[in-house]
Amino acid sequence: MASKIVFGKWESISLLAVLMSTQIFLGFPRLMVEAAGTGAWLLVIYAAVLAMLLFAVISKLYSPFEGKDIIDIGGLAGGNAGRIITGSIFLLYLIFIVSVSLREYAENMRIIYLNVTPISFVEMFFLAGMIAGAFMGIESIVRLGAILAPVIAVGFFMITFGIYPYYDFSKIFPVLGSGVNNIFLRGFSKISVFSAISILFLIAPFLKTNKNFKVTGYASIGISAVMLTWSSLINILAFDYPAALERLMPVFQMARLVNLGRFFQRVESLFMIAWAVSGFLYLSAVFFFIAYVFRKTFKLEYYRPVIFPFATLVFTISLMPPNVITATRLEIDYFRNYVWIISFVLPIVVLLIARARIKASKTGGAENA
Amino acid sequence: MPKKVCMLLVIFILCCMLPGCYDRQEVDDFAYVIAIGLDKGKINILRLTLQLAKPTVIGSGGGGEGGGGGGGSDGSEATTTIVVETPSIFSGLNMANNSLSKKLNLAHAKVMVFSKELAQEGIERYINAIPRTREIRPNISIAVSTSSAEDYIKAVQPHLEINPAKYYEMNYQTFKYTGLSINNDFHNFYSQMKSTYQSATAVLAGVNKFNSAEDFSLQSSTYDEKGRPYPLEGDFKAGDMPRESKLKAEIMGLAVFNGSRMVGELDGHETTMHLMVTGEYGHGFITIPDPIRKDYTVVLEVKRSRNPVCSVDISGERPRISVKVILEADIQTIQSGIEYEKPENMKILEKAYEDFLRESIIKYLKRTTEEFKSDICGFGKIAKAKFLTWDEWERYDWLNRYKDAEFNVEVDFKIRRTGLIVSTVPVTLSKEKEAP
Numbered sequence: 001m002a003s004k005i006v007f008g009k010w011e012s013i014s015l016l017a018v019l020m021s022t023q024i025f026l027g028f029p030r031l032m033v034e035a036a037g038t039g040a041w042l043l044v045i046y047a048a049v050l051a052m053l054l055f056a057v058i059s060k061l062y063s064p065f066e067g068k069d070i071i072d073i074g075g076l077a078g079g080n081a082g083r084i085i086t087g088s089i090f091l092l093y094l095i096f097i098v099s100v101s102l103r104e105y106a107e108n109m110r111i112i113y114l115n116v117t118p119i120s121f122v123e124m125f126f127l128a129g130m131i132a133g134a135f136m137g138i139e140s141i142v143r144l145g146a147i148l149a150p151v152i153a154v155g156f157f158m159i160t161f162g163i164y165p166y167y168d169f170s171k172i173f174p175v176l177g178s179g180v181n182n183i184f185l186r187g188f189s190k191i192s193v194f195s196a197i198s199i200l201f202l203i204a205p206f207l208k209t210n211k212n213f214k215v216t217g218y219a220s221i222g223i224s225a226v227m228l229t230w231s232s233l234i235n236i237l238a239f240d241y242p243a244a245l246e247r248l249m250p251v252f253q254m255a256r257l258v259n260l261g262r263f264f265q266r267v268e269s270l271f272m273i274a275w276a277v278s279g280f281l282y283l284s285a286v287f288f289f290i291a292y293v294f295r296k297t298f299k300l301e302y303y304r305p306v307i308f309p310f311a312t313l314v315f316t317i318s319l320m321p322p323n324v325i326t327a328t329r330l331e332i333d334y335f336r337n338y339v340w341i342i343s344f345v346l347p348i349v350v351l352l353i354a355r356a357r358i359k360a361s362k363t364g365g366a367e368n369a
Numbered sequence: 370m371p372k373k374v375c376m377l378l379v380i381f382i383l384c385c386m387l388p389g390c391y392d393r394q395e396v397d398d399f400a401y402v403i404a405i406g407l408d409k410g411k412i413n414i415l416r417l418t419l420q421l422a423k424p425t426v427i428g429s430g431g432g433g434e435g436g437g438g439g440g441g442s443d444g445s446e447a448t449t450t451i452v453v454e455t456p457s458i459f460s461g462l463n464m465a466n467n468s469l470s471k472k473l474n475l476a477h478a479k480v481m482v483f484s485k486e487l488a489q490e491g492i493e494r495y496i497n498a499i500p501r502t503r504e505i506r507p508n509i510s511i512a513v514s515t516s517s518a519e520d521y522i523k524a525v526q527p528h529l530e531i532n533p534a535k536y537y538e539m540n541y542q543t544f545k546y547t548g549l550s551i552n553n554d555f556h557n558f559y560s561q562m563k564s565t566y567q568s569a570t571a572v573l574a575g576v577n578k579f580n581s582a583e584d585f586s587l588q589s590s591t592y593d594e595k596g597r598p599y600p601l602e603g604d605f606k607a608g609d610m611p612r613e614s615k616l617k618a619e620i621m622g623l624a625v626f627n628g629s630r631m632v633g634e635l636d637g638h639e640t641t642m643h644l645m646v647t648g649e650y651g652h653g654f655i656t657i658p659d660p661i662r663k664d665y666t667v668v669l670e671v672k673r674s675r676n677p678v679c680s681v682d683i684s685g686e687r688p689r690i691s692v693k694v695i696l697e698a699d700i701q702t703i704q705s706g707i708e709y710e711k712p713e714n715m716k717i718l719e720k721a722y723e724d725f726l727r728e729s730i731i732k733y734l735k736r737t738t739e740e741f742k743s744d745i746c747g748f749g750k751i752a753k754a755k756f757l758t759w760d761e762w763e764r765y766d767w768l769n770r771y772k773d774a775e776f777n778v779e780v781d782f783k784i785r786r787t788g789l790i791v792s793t794v795p796v797t798l799s800k801e802k803e804a805p
Contacts, residue, residue: 243564
């Protein structure tokens with residue numbers, strides 16, 4: 001499959017930018033305020049710089065492995081065991097995040113629009129979209145992402161510009177918010193907001209060249225850094241600290257604030273489009289990669305037969321948290337604090353081992369010769 | 370491949386839309402609340418008043434159901450009210466729903482009115498429910514009624530508007546051209562209530578107490594305490610304006626909060642000063658005694674020229690706040706007929722306005738520190754920028770220090786235009802000729 005399908009830089013950048021930025025529509029802006037107070041936007045910039053630096057290291061280490069994904073490289077590093085360990089870690093990570101995100105999307109949908117509908121009913125529709133996306137394959141998802149990414153961006157910027165009467169730049173002071181320690185030391189773990197970069201290590205075979213790999217990585221981190229920083233800044237400008245700590249789905253609440261004259265108000269429908277589209281793209285792309293990683297890890301010929309079992313698993317796990325707060329805390333306390341280990345540290349470790357193995361085998365080969 | 374992409378797009382769109390079928394609701398199934406009133410209850414914690422729109426009346430042009438545009442032309446019949454006593458807002462909705470054929474919907478509520486009595490006790494326990502619900506919009510105006518909220522809402526029977534919601538929308542925006550009131554929406558009010566650098570304000574509303582022009586009195590006017598011989602246009606609070614009209618509801622002045630508790634109220638004139646200091650003043654007529662002939666008045670249409678320039682010095686024990694208000698004006702009325710259009714006279718008039726406004730602003734600011742102990746102008750925003758971290762800012766404890774603040778007020782006032790008259794020619798009187 002990977003050898004036949006190739007997609008361009010725009011498609012891959014769009015996909016990754018959507019995957020990294022979609023958290024804007026959930027609790028991301030609030031999460032940053034929780035971590036850094038009025039310095040939330042500084043924290044995002046700091047995390048983006050760190051993510052860029054770590055990606056520079058990873059792309060340097062990636063250079064001998066053009067056209068290979070992280071699971072292939074895991075195989076080179078540790079044989080079958082290496083491949084299975086690497087694949088399984090990614091698999092667990094993807095199942096966890098897609099389950100939690102599915103629950104969050106469904107709960108938020110229920111809170112803002114579908115008050116009476118049972119949560120399982122709402123989730124089933126999200127699941128239907130995810131299953132359809134996974135069945136159609138990565139090419140359909142990526143190409144749809146390339147079409148819809150600008151729609152999502154336009155919707156987001158329209159909402160944030162629409163609340164300009166509420167901007168008050170004095171709200172960003174004190175500029176260091178909850179302090180240097182919280183931003184620059186404890187804030188290190190917030191590079192996890194760019195954890196979707198790990199998908200790049202899975203789509204490397206579709207990008208073919210190292211150049212495409214690098215451009216996609218830097219551009220997607222850069223674009224999402226702009227979106228994430230802007231959302232954090234506007235959240236503080238509009239909602240004020242500490243009241244901003246209370247807001248569920250700050251971007252939705254921003255959309256509710258848009259009130260330009262008596263004619264241009266109630267633009268939540270704009271939010272709904274951007275939010276639902278980015279949600280479906282995010283969930284179906286990540287869900288596709290669950291099946292894809294499983295196939296690669298266990299060297300299966302087809303990925304489609306595992307779609308329904310995984311859909312059932314994800315659906316079941318997503319309904320395990322007893323309430324929306326538990327689901328959100330699972331994402332904030334565990335995923336957003338520790339997933340950088342899987343997204344950034346694991347690839348570096350795997351790449352270092354693989355390079356060492358290759359170097360050793362070359363040296364061994366030369367000695368034998 | 371494009372076929373697959375299109376199919377996936379269609380599936381996504383269908384998946385977005387179809388879940389809505391489960392809790393589908395028709396627009397016609399709802400009764401739309403346009404105003405919510407909260408008073409202290411007689412037999413329960415709260416008395417909840419809901420003003421509901423009658424869409425059929427509004428749609429037919431105000432003259433009665435199915436009139437097809439005929440009938441009357443006002444909105445007095447376009448609403449109905451329900452009053453329930455309840456422990457909380459939402460339990461009250463539940464009780465009210467029981468008597469209606471349609472489900473109450475708050476998505477079109479324009480104003481939430483608290484009675485003064487309730488506001489003085491603190492409204493946090495009631496208002497905390499609002500940001501949780503998606504139905505009530507953050508742009509809903511917050512008002513405090515000098516009479517009961519129930520009376521105020523029942524008194525809103527607009528005669529110039531068919532749509533009562535439009536009445537609220539437009540009435541609460543009049544401050545832009547009168548300067549005698551404010552409009553604080555729930556979003557701002559809630560943030561200010563929880564803020565560490567600014568206290569909240571709300572619109573002061575009330576029911577006019579005069580039934581005829583013969584009943585007019587100045588008992589409740591604030592002109593006397595200001596040492597004026599007669600009241601100016603802003604020397605009243607809501608409910609006290611000498612005004613006779615079928616529409617009894619009115620707004621004038623603002624309610625001052627400290628946290629969630631109302632601690633005082635300002636009259637229309639002080640509200641103008643508040644708007645000038647906060648930079649929200651648009652334009653409006655301001656009357657002062659004629660600087661040369663004190664028994665006459667001068668009226669200028671005063672406009673904000675530029676945003677006020679404020680600074681806060683926190684180096685000393687007490688915060689020192691400097692305010693420079695920059696205004697311009699057009700001459701509207703010179704009762705005395707003195708030629709203030711002349712440059713040398715214009716300077717006298719400008720100076721008189723500068724002194725009048727400076728004195729009024731200082732008096733107003735002193736009330737905020739000494740009487741209310743509430744930074745309703747938000748000077749704390751400026752002070753906050755002098756700190757690097759939130760902990761340092763919280764330790765400074767601005768809201769407690771504000772009561773000791775000292776002010777330095779400057780008013781820059783320039784008359785720009787003189788209306789359609791460039792020079793006042795004195796009135797000619799006929800001289801009585803002596804009989805030969």
